[in-house]
Amino acid sequence: MGCVDDSGDAQFMTSLLRRLGADTGYLLLSFPLAIASFTLLVTGLSVGTGLLVTLVGFAVLLATMYVARGFAAVEA
Numbered sequence: 836m837g838c839v840d841d842s843g844d845a846q847f848m849t850s851l852l853r854r855l856g857a858d859t860g861y862l863l864l865s866f867p868l869a870i871a872s873f874t875l876l877v878t879g880l881s882v883g884t885g886l887l888v889t890l891v892g893f894a895v896l897l898a899t900m901y902v903a904r905g906f907a908a909v910e911a
Contacts, residue, residue: 865910872906875899 879899886892 868906868909872903872910876903876906 876899879895879902883892883896883899886895
Protein backbone atom coordinates (compact mmCIF):
# COMPACT_ATOMS: atom_id res chain seq x y z
CA MET A 836 0.00 0.00 0.00
CA GLY A 837 1.14 3.51 -0.66
CA CYS A 838 0.96 6.65 1.40
CA VAL A 839 -1.95 9.05 0.93
CA ASP A 840 -1.17 12.52 -0.45
CA ASP A 841 -3.13 15.14 1.54
CA SER A 842 -1.60 18.21 -0.11
CA GLY A 843 -4.76 18.77 -2.17
CA ASP A 844 -6.90 18.82 0.96
CA ALA A 845 -4.55 21.23 2.71
CA GLN A 846 -4.53 23.56 -0.29
CA PHE A 847 -8.33 23.46 -0.46
CA MET A 848 -8.66 24.31 3.24
CA THR A 849 -6.18 27.18 2.90
CA SER A 850 -8.13 28.55 -0.06
CA LEU A 851 -11.41 28.12 1.78
CA LEU A 852 -10.18 29.92 4.90
CA ARG A 853 -8.72 32.77 2.85
CA ARG A 854 -12.01 33.21 0.99
CA LEU A 855 -13.97 33.00 4.25
CA GLY A 856 -11.82 35.71 5.80
CA ALA A 857 -12.22 38.01 2.80
CA ASP A 858 -15.99 37.53 2.67
CA THR A 859 -16.36 38.09 6.41
CA GLY A 860 -14.31 41.29 6.23
CA TYR A 861 -16.43 42.59 3.35
CA LEU A 862 -19.66 41.88 5.22
CA LEU A 863 -18.46 43.48 8.44
CA LEU A 864 -17.31 46.62 6.62
CA SER A 865 -20.47 46.97 4.51
CA PHE A 866 -22.91 46.36 7.38
CA PRO A 867 -22.82 49.95 8.76
CA LEU A 868 -23.34 51.33 5.25
CA ALA A 869 -26.32 49.02 4.75
CA ILE A 870 -27.90 50.14 8.02
CA ALA A 871 -27.38 53.83 7.18
CA SER A 872 -28.76 53.47 3.66
CA PHE A 873 -31.80 51.49 4.79
CA THR A 874 -32.59 53.99 7.55
CA LEU A 875 -32.22 57.05 5.34
CA LEU A 876 -34.12 55.61 2.41
CA VAL A 877 -37.06 54.28 4.41
CA THR A 878 -37.30 57.56 6.32
CA GLY A 879 -37.07 59.62 3.13
CA LEU A 880 -39.69 57.56 1.33
CA SER A 881 -42.05 57.69 4.31
CA VAL A 882 -41.69 61.43 4.83
CA GLY A 883 -41.94 62.12 1.10
CA THR A 884 -45.07 60.02 0.74
CA GLY A 885 -46.63 61.70 3.76
CA LEU A 886 -45.84 65.16 2.41
CA LEU A 887 -47.19 64.54 -1.09
CA VAL A 888 -50.36 66.33 -0.05
CA THR A 889 -48.43 69.59 0.43
CA LEU A 890 -46.39 69.14 -2.78
CA VAL A 891 -43.20 69.34 -0.72
CA GLY A 892 -43.20 65.56 -0.88
CA PHE A 893 -42.09 65.61 -4.52
CA ALA A 894 -38.88 67.40 -3.56
CA VAL A 895 -38.31 65.03 -0.64
CA LEU A 896 -38.88 61.98 -2.85
CA LEU A 897 -36.57 63.40 -5.52
CA ALA A 898 -33.85 64.02 -2.91
CA THR A 899 -34.36 60.50 -1.55
CA MET A 900 -33.85 59.03 -5.02
CA TYR A 901 -30.60 60.97 -5.40
CA VAL A 902 -29.46 59.66 -2.02
CA ALA A 903 -30.33 56.14 -3.18
CA ARG A 904 -28.22 56.65 -6.33
CA GLY A 905 -25.33 57.81 -4.14
CA PHE A 906 -25.53 54.73 -1.96
CA ALA A 907 -25.71 52.52 -5.04
CA ALA A 908 -22.59 54.17 -6.46
CA VAL A 909 -20.72 53.66 -3.17
CA GLU A 910 -21.82 50.01 -2.98
CA ALA A 911 -20.73 49.20 -6.54
